[in-house]
Each structure stands twice: as structure tokens, then as C-alpha cells.
Amino acid sequence: MKERLVFEIGKKGKVGVSLPRCDVPEEEPERLIPEQHLRKDLPLPELSEPEIVRHFTRLSQLNCGVDTGLYPLGSCTMKYNPKVNEEIASLAGLTRLHPYQPEELCQGALRLMYELGEYLAQIGGMDAVTLQPAAGAHGELTGMLIIRAYFLSKAQKRHQVIIPDSAHGTNPASAALCGYQAIEVKSDERGCVDVVELNKLVDEDVAAIMLTNPNTLGLFEENILEIADIVHRAGGLLYCDGANLNALLGVARPGDMGFDLLHFNLHKTFSTPHGGGGPGSGPLGVKRTLAPFLPVPLVVKQGKRYLLDYNCPLSIGKVRSFYGNFGVLIKAYAYLLSLGPEGLRQVAENAVLNANYLVKRLKDHYHLPYDRICKHEFVLSGARQKKRGIRALDIAKRLIDCGFHPPTIYFPLIVNEALMIEPTETESRQTLDRFAEALIKIAQEDAETLKSAPHHTSVGRLDEVAAARKPNLRWKE
Amino acid sequence: MYPEGLKYAKTHEWLKVEDNEGKVGITYYAQDRLGDITFVELPQVGAELTKGKSFGTVESFKAVSEFYAPVSGKVIQVNKELRDNPELINQDPYGQGWILVVEIASPAEMEELLSPSDYEQWVKQQEEVG
Amino acid sequence: MHYIPNTDEDRREMLQAIGLASMDELFSDIPPQVRVKAALKLPAALSELELLEHARQLGAENANIDDYVCFRGAGAYDHFIPSVVRQIVSRAEFYTSYTPYQAEISQGTLQAIYEYQTLICQLTGMDVSNASMYDGASALAEAVLMSCRITGRDRLLLSQTLHPEYRQVVRTYLQGMSVETLEIPYTSGLTDLDWLRKELDDRAAAVVVQHPNFFGLLEEMNEISQIAHRVGALFVVSVDPISLGILQPPGAYGADIAVGEGQALGNEICFGGPYLGFFATREQFVRNMPGRLVGATTDSEGRRGFVLTLQTREQHIRRAKATSNICSNESLNALAAAVYLTTLGKEGLRKVALLCLRKAHYAWREIAKLNGFPPLFSGTFFKEFSVNCPTSPQKINQVLLKQRIIGGLGLKKFYPEHQNGLLVCVTEKRTKEQIDEFVEVLSETGEQQ
Structure with a gap:
């Protein structure tokens, strides 16, 4: 099954929309705008409405989503996206709002933002929250800028941010974007930050340590209190990448562990759909001492009224226009209200239970580099299979034949042939059993079957080398 | 795999000396580790190289690796063919896949480079570690 | 919790398979002193029905631009979505x-x-x-x-x-x-x-x-x-x-x-x-x-x-x-x-742009006819333009709101040198009737000065 491009379907003269007739004088554009400003040609496609709907519907059928099946991408927390959230996020009363409409005319929206900020602060153990960042990496950038502003306010210049070798690539990239030198700290044989190494690295040039906890191996940083102590003694700050917060909901709070900043990924932990790569939302929580540096505006409450507060002289400024991905905030807010405190804890418990159950089912069939209780995810290695010439990529592609989305592969970088699996709490034991059985079967399959997988998709493995050598990034006539 | 007459750096570049000029490329081992090369970032003619320092990058579709200068000196020629055909490095690492020619500033630096057999030993060690 | 498929029986059996006695043991690697002891201070769970009702109430506390006529742009626009x-x-x-x-x-x-x-x-x-x-x-x-x-x-x-x-x-x-x-x-x-x-x-x-x-x-x-x-x-x-x-x-x-x-x-x-x-x-x-x-x-x-x-x-x-x-x-x-872009296509996008252009110019001309609302600048514009108001735009916008119109953006927010500047946006969605009413209310506020 193959779908042509819209540019190959269209034909001159077709229209896809009906627009109102012009009810004001129809002046020629040349009379209103000097000709040198006017374009000569607009080379957009021409299709009728039914053709457009068929085209994009067919494209959707070439996709897999959480609604289609298990989507165990590690560190992505592909949990079920509740339908009621979608309905709420399409109510005119919440979406048909201009960002610059007067505060008295958007009290409901401001209240939603205020309360969501309070809930997130409570969940993370933070004192203040900004909802402005549009995604996790944007939250990291905001956090790094706040750290920089904090040290500037103390007339200190620090140049380094320490990041474990197991971290997401966004961590060093965000630190570098703020002018920090990203220093890598090794993981120890238990998969956690090597505290001895860390001690050697931390001095008064270190602005912060950036940690994901649980880390990308799905392991809780057992020495977190000691790590916090090391960095705080040197006057530095501790940043938490909240990508893996799903494991801790209602069980433990980064703020209580010594983290000074924490970004939340609403599109992971708080069930908002990932949309094929966004929109996300990456609110940032901070401890009280850092609150003055948060981006403007903050949503504040005065008596019964909600206001946008721009009067923050130490603020870093703005990281995007307006207030954040409000449409995503609505869904996270709705999610938290449907969970309540009990439901929140059940989410973490079941996510961790599901991950450990899968470990138990799989560890005799794949190499498990870190054999201990994991949190919401775990990392297997395809090292045994590699000896037969089978790569993690082949295992991943073969899973597609079995009806499952593959896990994250080749990450974290410190595990050879990594297969990073995160089932989430919204999968049933029956589904986990079927998934485990598929992986067990694949572990014994011959290289030839695996190398040619997937076998039933609209396209087979694609030539990524050719794509990178001679980039074809747009259709041309 | 490691022709005679060339000198090798532990960072996997080769050097072919003619008078005071040195032609530089990457070794069979280096291109094999990278896989299919998709892009090569070359220095400008006239750029000064410092032994052991990075002077460009080579990319496969999912990895980036740096080149390190086997000797110091001024770049007097670069292989422009690589811009459109980076795969020449995979196909012919010691021939058409050469990267640049450098005017060798200090011949003494070459003493630290390895002979083919020493380099082969070095590669074996690397494979055992990694 | 209806988003979690596991039953109590599933959980019991899964724990048993893992070799653990309780859910708590899944978290034994977290130092006890940082474990949450009491339930977090969050509102109690709402049923789906209650949640929808709550969301509708929040929505009712906002003025939405289906109910109000919007002449505000400045980076966020009320265009038609097929x-x-x-x-x-x-x-x-x-x-x-x-x-x-x-x-x-x-x-x-x-x-x-x-x-x-x-x-x-x-x-x-x-x-x-x-x-x-x-x-x-x-x-x-x-x-x-x-x-x-x-x-x-x-x-x-x-x-x-x-x-x-x-x-x-x-x-x-x-x-x-x-x-x-x-x-x-x-x-x-x-x-x-x-x-x-x-x-x-x-x-x-x-x-x-x-x-x-x-x-x-x-x-x-x-x-x-x-x-x-x-x-x-x-x-x-x-x-x-x-x-x-x-x-x-x-x-x-x-x-x-x-x-x-x-x-x-x-x-x-x-x-x-x-x-x-x-x-x-x-x-x-x-x-x-x-x-x-x-x-x-x-x-x-x-x-x-x-x-x-x-x-x-x-x-x-x-x-x-x-x-x-x-x-x-x-x-x-x-x-x-x-x-x-596919739906609008070659003709549709041009039409939308022309509608914006013509309606904005119609509004601009009608406003220019009023007493006390001269254009702030004389240059060529597309769908937004700036006028100078006889009084503070805030006051004018309050009058407009009573007629369910969200007026332009007061420029003072960003440009203190334009205390009475008003940035007006007219998209293809605005009808002549809406524009006329907007101008009418403006003229009334002008006369009050």
C-alpha cells in the first residue's frame, strides 16, 4: 500500500474549501499594496475535499499509535491518552481564547494554569512552577538559564554542568546552549552515577549537576542524597530531568531528594498525546530561592482573582511567546483531576510493577546488564544475539511483524545493543505476556528472518545512507 | 588493510610523505567502524593543523567522528571530490578517499607515528577493549 | 482507576512472579527518608462526568471568541479553520x-x-x-x-x-x-x-x-x-x-x-x-x-x-x-x-489573504472617517493597522466589551511612546456587519470625549 504525495494528486482548478463572498468593496490588491510587494505566483496544490480527506486518512493508516497497540519506547512513557481529555481540550470555553484578551475575561483559563502549577509543585516537591516551556528540552533550557541568572545575581561565574554518560542528548545540548561546558560523569557497575568520580569533578566551577532520576537505565539513583550533598556543599545546584517521573508519582518527590529544579514532561508522565513528535509541554518547577528568576508572566492569585504577573525584575525573560502550550496544559490538568492522589500513586506502582514483571519474563532470554529492581523501564542488551550477527535493530524490526511497536534502541549509549523497554501502567498483564512471548520467540529466530524484517509494512527497511548523502527534503516538479 | 609506505596515527589517520608534503586520510579500520560515510567536513586550504587536534568531521548516518591531525602544518590541498562522493572514503580509503595534503611543519613529529605492523597491533588491542 | 488494566489478582500474581511480597518492595531502592508518607495534597479524583462538568464551568468563566467578536491579533489570529x-x-x-x-x-x-x-x-x-x-x-x-x-x-x-x-x-x-x-x-x-x-x-x-x-x-x-x-x-x-x-x-x-x-x-x-x-x-x-x-x-x-x-x-x-x-x-x-495549506490550496489561500486585506482596509477607512481616530502611521498594511485613540485604549476596549467585542491591542503594553495607540486586526472571519458595529461603538466612545 502506497500513498501518492498531495502534489501528485492535485489538478489545476480543484478547490478544497468554500469561503465567504467578499462583503466589503472588492478593491484590486494593486490599489492597496504597491506591486513590488505582491507575489506573482502561489505554487500550492489544488485538491478537492474528498481527495484531501482520503489522502490524509490513508496516511494515518500507515502509522502506529498508542491507540493501535503497545508502544514500549523507553523514556518516552507512551501511556494511554484519555479521551475525555481530548474532549475537554476542544471546548470552546477553553480553546477559543485570545492570549491577549483581558484578564477578567479569562479567569477560567488562568485558574486552570494556577491550579495545574500548584499540583505539579506538590507532586515534584517544588515551590514554584512555570508552565511556559513547550517541551522537555525547552524546560531544560529554561532551567539552565535560571541557574545562570542565579549565579550572576550572586556575582559568581561558573562554567561547568556535570551530566552522566547515560543522559539524554538534550541535557548536554541544553547546557551548551546556555554557554556551559558539559562534563560527563561515568556510571558505576550498578548503573548509577559513580560517586567517587563525581566527587573528583565537583568544585566551585560547577554550576549544576543534571540528573534523570530514575535514570535512563530505569534505575533509581540510590546515592541521590549523597550526590545532592556533594553539589550543594560546592555551592552548585541539582537539576532533575523529569522524563522518568512516572515511576515516582505519589511515591517520592525530587524536591525532597535535594533537587533544586525539575522539569515535567506533560506529554509523557501526564498522559497528553505526543502527536507524532509534539506538541509537548515542559513546565519547570524550582525551589523558593530560584523562583525570582522564572520566566514572565507568572500566574498569581490575589483574593479570588487570577492575574498575569510581569513584575519580576530578576526574571530571565521569556522562552517563547505568550504563556505555554495551553491546549496541552488543559489535558494534563484533566488527567490529574481524574487520578486524584490515590490514582496518582497507583500509576507509579503499576508502571513499576509492569516493568519488573517484564524483566522477570525476559531476563533468561536476553542479557540484562543491571540485574536489580528497576523502576518504570529497563534496558536489555542484544549482546548475545549480536554474536550470531543479529543486531538490536533487527530485533526491533522483527517486533513490528509481531504487532508491537519496538522499544527504544541503541540508547542509553553505555549499553551495547541496548533495547530500552518502558511498558507503562496502561498495559495489561495479558499484553505484557504476549509482548514477552514475541521477544522470546525472536531471541531464538535465525538471522535471515530477522534481517529481512519487517515483512508486512508498506515499505521495508529504508536506505538511510542514501537519504543522508543526497538529501531530498521536499517534493519538486 | 594497512599498506606499507604509510605512517599511522593512533587516532586512525594515515600519512603518506613526499618531500615535505604529507597526504592524509583515514584508515581502513576507521572507515569500517564508522560504516557508510555520508558527509565529510573539510578544512579550508590554508588552514593550520596542529598535531593531535581535530581538523574536521566525518559523518555516517547516525554517528559523527572527528579527524585528528597526524602532523602539524598548513593545508595546501583538500579532496573536493569528497563533497559529492563521501563514499570514496569507504571504497578506497588509501587512494581516492584521501582527505587533504599538508605542508609538514616539523618532520620530527612523524617519529611518533606507527608503522603498518605496529598500527595493526594497536587496532587489535582496540578491538579487544571495545 | 479505569486507565489501569491490571486487576488486584494480576498484581498479586505478578508480584509473586517477581518474587516480591508487596508493592512497597518495588520501591525499596528509594531512601526511606524521601518516601512520601502521607497522600499528596491534591484534589480527590473526579469521575468523568464530574470532570466534564468542572471543565465546562471553567470554560464559562472565560469569554470565548465564538461569543465575542475579536479584533485583536498581535501574533495570535482568529482565522477560519476548515x-x-x-x-x-x-x-x-x-x-x-x-x-x-x-x-x-x-x-x-x-x-x-x-x-x-x-x-x-x-x-x-x-x-x-x-x-x-x-x-x-x-x-x-x-x-x-x-x-x-x-x-x-x-x-x-x-x-x-x-x-x-x-x-x-x-x-x-x-x-x-x-x-x-x-x-x-x-x-x-x-x-x-x-x-x-x-x-x-x-x-x-x-x-x-x-x-x-x-x-x-x-x-x-x-x-x-x-x-x-x-x-x-x-x-x-x-x-x-x-x-x-x-x-x-x-x-x-x-x-x-x-x-x-x-x-x-x-x-x-x-x-x-x-x-x-x-x-x-x-x-x-x-x-x-x-x-x-x-x-x-x-x-x-x-x-x-x-x-x-x-x-x-x-x-x-x-x-x-x-x-x-x-x-x-x-x-x-x-x-x-x-x-x-492543502485544503486552502492555491486559490483558497489567495482568497483568504484578499479577504483579510480588503476587510482590514474597509475597517481602516471607516475608522479614519471618525472624529478622533487618525491612523498612527501612513504606511501600507495587510490585515493589521494602528490608530491613535482620543482616550486610553483600555477605556475604549471596556466599552467595546459591553457590546461583546474584543477590541484591538493597546500598544502602550509594549510601546510606551504610543499611550493611545491601538493595534487592530481584521481577518477574513469578520463580516461587514461586525466591522460596522465595531466602528459604530468606536465612534460613540469618541463622541463621549
Whole structure:
């Protein structure tokens, strides 16, 4: 099954929309705008409405989503996206709002933002929250800028941010974007930050340590209190990448562990759909001492009224226009209200239970580099299979034949042939059993079957080398 | 795999000396580790190289690796063919896949480079570690 | 909890299989002193029915622009969205999928992004587009960073007619870099070209201009482009995509990087987000681009397919040396933009732009006839224009609100020199009747003075 491009379907003269007739004088554009400003040609496609709907519907059928099946991408927390959230996020009363409409005319929206900020602060153990960042990496950038502003306010210049070798690539990239030198700290044989190494690295040039906890191996940083102590003694700050917060909901709070900043990924932990790569939302929580540096505006409450507060002289400024991905905030807010405190804890418990159950089912069939209780995810290695010439990529592609989305592969970088699996709490034991059985079967399959997988998709493995050598990034006539 | 007459750096570049000029490329081992090369970032003619320092990058579709200068000196020629055909490095690492020619500033630096057999030993060690 | 499929029996058996006695033991690696002891202070769970009711009540506390008539723009616009767009982006195969890392089962998203990239190129007249950025402002900040990388220079010139929030975002993004930012003043609402000619030299990485600018006016893009290029600076522009239905595309006046807010392309106004930043540039700069790119290639049987490509620029490979830290972008919003541009098509987008142009000019003329609302500037405009009010715009807007009209934006918020300036926006959705009523109420407020 193959779908042509819209540019190959269209034909001159077709229209896809009906627009109102012009009810004001129809002046020629040349009379209103000097000709040198006017374009000569607009080379957009021409299709009728039914053709457009068929085209994009067919494209959707070439996709897999959480609604289609298990989507165990590690560190992505592909949990079920509740339908009621979608309905709420399409109510005119919440979406048909201009960002610059007067505060008295958007009290409901401001209240939603205020309360969501309070809930997130409570969940993370933070004192203040900004909802402005549009995604996790944007939250990291905001956090790094706040750290920089904090040290500037103390007339200190620090140049380094320490990041474990197991971290997401966004961590060093965000630190570098703020002018920090990203220093890598090794993981120890238990998969956690090597505290001895860390001690050697931390001095008064270190602005912060950036940690994901649980880390990308799905392991809780057992020495977190000691790590916090090391960095705080040197006057530095501790940043938490909240990508893996799903494991801790209602069980433990980064703020209580010594983290000074924490970004939340609403599109992971708080069930908002990932949309094929966004929109996300990456609110940032901070401890009280850092609150003055948060981006403007903050949503504040005065008596019964909600206001946008721009009067923050130490603020870093703005990281995007307006207030954040409000449409995503609505869904996270709705999610938290449907969970309540009990439901929140059940989410973490079941996510961790599901991950450990899968470990138990799989560890005799794949190499498990870190054999201990994991949190919401775990990392297997395809090292045994590699000896037969089978790569993690082949295992991943073969899973597609079995009806499952593959896990994250080749990450974290410190595990050879990594297969990073995160089932989430919204999968049933029956589904986990079927998934485990598929992986067990694949572990014994011959290289030839695996190398040619997937076998039933609209396209087979694609030539990524050719794509990178001679980039074809747009259709041309 | 490691022709005679060339000198090798532990960072996997080769050097072919003619008078005071040195032609530089990457070794069979280096291109094999990278896989299919998709892009090569070359220095400008006239750029000064410092032994052991990075002077460009080579990319496969999912990895980036740096080149390190086997000797110091001024770049007097670069292989422009690589811009459109980076795969020449995979196909012919010691021939058409050469990267640049450098005017060798200090011949003494070459003493630290390895002979083919020493380099082969070095590669074996690397494979055992990694 | 109905989002969790496991039953008590499942949990018991699973724990048993793992070899644990209780759920608590799953968390034994967390130091006891940081374990949450009491329940968090969060509201008790609501049923679906209660939740919907609560959300409707929150919505009722807002004035929404289905019930009010909106003449406010300034970066967020009330344009018409065909039903096709909402229907397509509501397909769960699109919205519940992740970033298309596994190409074989993500061809829907990948092909749609490839089409989006092409449509943005067609619209802007540029060579290449990425898969989207967070919004117009952050796209501009990324464009500015890219200009510094390409030119190796560390000075920027931003026009003061750029959206003030965009300028603020650019400044915030640059805090950790040693880049000097100069603001180009404006005269008569337009970027001051004399100042620019005088102050611009070969230290500048980029000249950054919005078109139409924040006041709604068309800038002299050809001229600015030449001035910038004369000193080897890049010309970075932020454009309104709807205006490109009739206005010259950035590629035609020599822009090096064209960005903009893509909300108007089929995305709900939604109190400021989620939106998308579009980002397009020249072919020669493609390896310096931030963000994801989708490319066409073939599989082993020669069938066309699409993949994420040139990934070595990105954070997951190049880490601290990446061209940007961006990971998640605004994929679903880009899909909406692609469906919108396809649906409107060649004729439709031109028509929408013409409707905006004509209605805005009608409103402008009617307002100009009033006593006390002279135009603030005399330049050419597209769908927004600025007028000077006889009293504070705040007071005028309060009168308008009583008639269920959300008036223009008081310019004082960003430009204290225009205490009584009002920025009015008229899209294709405004009817003559609505415009007449708006003008009528304005005239009444004018008479009260």
C-alpha cells in the first residue's frame, strides 16, 4: 500500500474549501499594496475535499499509535491518552481564547494554569512552577538559564554542568546552549552515577549537576542524597530531568531528594498525546530561592482573582511567546483531576510493577546488564544475539511483524545493543505476556528472518545512507 | 588493510610523505567502524593543523567522528571530490578517499607515528577493549 | 482507576512472579527518608462526568471568541479553520504516535511532514524547511543562533518593529552566548533604514525584520535585504504565513532564513499555544539547521519511503555540539498546517489573504472617517493597522466589551511612546456587519470625549 504525495494528486482548478463572498468593496490588491510587494505566483496544490480527506486518512493508516497497540519506547512513557481529555481540550470555553484578551475575561483559563502549577509543585516537591516551556528540552533550557541568572545575581561565574554518560542528548545540548561546558560523569557497575568520580569533578566551577532520576537505565539513583550533598556543599545546584517521573508519582518527590529544579514532561508522565513528535509541554518547577528568576508572566492569585504577573525584575525573560502550550496544559490538568492522589500513586506502582514483571519474563532470554529492581523501564542488551550477527535493530524490526511497536534502541549509549523497554501502567498483564512471548520467540529466530524484517509494512527497511548523502527534503516538479 | 609506505596515527589517520608534503586520510579500520560515510567536513586550504587536534568531521548516518591531525602544518590541498562522493572514503580509503595534503611543519613529529605492523597491533588491542 | 488494566489478582500474581511480597518492595531502592508518607495534597479524583462538568464551568468563566467578536491579533489570529483540519488531526493514529523513529510503521507522520516541508517551501519560496519549532518566537531565536554559527559573527540587529515578545525571547535565548544585540529604531512605524545603513557593518551576523511588522506595516524588504547582504550579514525574516497568499515570498527578496508563527495555518488560537514555528532556509545552510528533517529515500525493493534524516546535526547524536537542543517539536500542529495549506490550496489561500486585506482596509477607512481616530502611521498594511485613540485604549476596549467585542491591542503594553495607540486586526472571519458595529461603538466612545 502506497500513498501518492498531495502534489501528485492535485489538478489545476480543484478547490478544497468554500469561503465567504467578499462583503466589503472588492478593491484590486494593486490599489492597496504597491506591486513590488505582491507575489506573482502561489505554487500550492489544488485538491478537492474528498481527495484531501482520503489522502490524509490513508496516511494515518500507515502509522502506529498508542491507540493501535503497545508502544514500549523507553523514556518516552507512551501511556494511554484519555479521551475525555481530548474532549475537554476542544471546548470552546477553553480553546477559543485570545492570549491577549483581558484578564477578567479569562479567569477560567488562568485558574486552570494556577491550579495545574500548584499540583505539579506538590507532586515534584517544588515551590514554584512555570508552565511556559513547550517541551522537555525547552524546560531544560529554561532551567539552565535560571541557574545562570542565579549565579550572576550572586556575582559568581561558573562554567561547568556535570551530566552522566547515560543522559539524554538534550541535557548536554541544553547546557551548551546556555554557554556551559558539559562534563560527563561515568556510571558505576550498578548503573548509577559513580560517586567517587563525581566527587573528583565537583568544585566551585560547577554550576549544576543534571540528573534523570530514575535514570535512563530505569534505575533509581540510590546515592541521590549523597550526590545532592556533594553539589550543594560546592555551592552548585541539582537539576532533575523529569522524563522518568512516572515511576515516582505519589511515591517520592525530587524536591525532597535535594533537587533544586525539575522539569515535567506533560506529554509523557501526564498522559497528553505526543502527536507524532509534539506538541509537548515542559513546565519547570524550582525551589523558593530560584523562583525570582522564572520566566514572565507568572500566574498569581490575589483574593479570588487570577492575574498575569510581569513584575519580576530578576526574571530571565521569556522562552517563547505568550504563556505555554495551553491546549496541552488543559489535558494534563484533566488527567490529574481524574487520578486524584490515590490514582496518582497507583500509576507509579503499576508502571513499576509492569516493568519488573517484564524483566522477570525476559531476563533468561536476553542479557540484562543491571540485574536489580528497576523502576518504570529497563534496558536489555542484544549482546548475545549480536554474536550470531543479529543486531538490536533487527530485533526491533522483527517486533513490528509481531504487532508491537519496538522499544527504544541503541540508547542509553553505555549499553551495547541496548533495547530500552518502558511498558507503562496502561498495559495489561495479558499484553505484557504476549509482548514477552514475541521477544522470546525472536531471541531464538535465525538471522535471515530477522534481517529481512519487517515483512508486512508498506515499505521495508529504508536506505538511510542514501537519504543522508543526497538529501531530498521536499517534493519538486 | 594497512599498506606499507604509510605512517599511522593512533587516532586512525594515515600519512603518506613526499618531500615535505604529507597526504592524509583515514584508515581502513576507521572507515569500517564508522560504516557508510555520508558527509565529510573539510578544512579550508590554508588552514593550520596542529598535531593531535581535530581538523574536521566525518559523518555516517547516525554517528559523527572527528579527524585528528597526524602532523602539524598548513593545508595546501583538500579532496573536493569528497563533497559529492563521501563514499570514496569507504571504497578506497588509501587512494581516492584521501582527505587533504599538508605542508609538514616539523618532520620530527612523524617519529611518533606507527608503522603498518605496529598500527595493526594497536587496532587489535582496540578491538579487544571495545 | 479505569486507565489501569491490571486487576488486584494480576498484581498479586505478578508480584509473586517477581518474587516480591508487596508493592512497597518495588520501591525499596528509594531512601526511606524521601518516601512520601502521607497522600499528596491534591484534589480527590473526579469521575468523568464530574470532570466534564468542572471543565465546562471553567470554560464559562472565560469569554470565548465564538461569543465575542475579536479584533485583536498581535501574533495570535482568529482565522477560519476548515472542518477537514480538525477531523484529520483528531485521528488517533496521528495524535497518539511518537516521534517517527521507526520509519516502517511511521510512514503516515513522515510523509505528512515531508509534505509540510514542501508546502512551507512553496509558501515561503525558500529551498528547505524543517519539521517545525515550538512557535514563531523560538523559531526566530533559533534562526538568530544559526546566523551566528554560519557567519562566525557575534552581533545582531533586531528591528524594534519586531513583535516585542519575539525580541524578548531572542534576548533570553542569547543570555548564555557572547552575542551583542542592537535594536534598530523605527520611524513612521517602519524600520529606520538610514540608521541601519549607518550602524551596520561586517560585525553583524544578521539583520532581523518582521513583515508585515508588529504595527501591521509592510517593510521595504528588498532594500533591507541588499543593505544586510552588502556587509555579509544574513537577512532573517519573520513573516505572517497568511499574508504570503498575496505578498512576495521571502525567497523572492533574498531572505536567508524565513521563520514565522504557523498558528494561523489551521491551528486553534487556544490562549497562546500549542502553536508551531515554521523555519525555512537556503539549501547551502541545511547542515546548520536546527530541528528535525524528513527526507525521501527508497527501500530495498525500490519503493519510495520517508525517514528522519541529517540526524547528525541533532542532540541525540552530537549532544553538546548539536545545532540545537530541540527534541520534541510541534508535529501535530505542523500536520494541521499541512492539511490547512492543502485544503486552502492555491486559490483558497489567495482568497483568504484578499479577504483579510480588503476587510482590514474597509475597517481602516471607516475608522479614519471618525472624529478622533487618525491612523498612527501612513504606511501600507495587510490585515493589521494602528490608530491613535482620543482616550486610553483600555477605556475604549471596556466599552467595546459591553457590546461583546474584543477590541484591538493597546500598544502602550509594549510601546510606551504610543499611550493611545491601538493595534487592530481584521481577518477574513469578520463580516461587514461586525466591522460596522465595531466602528459604530468606536465612534460613540469618541463622541463621549
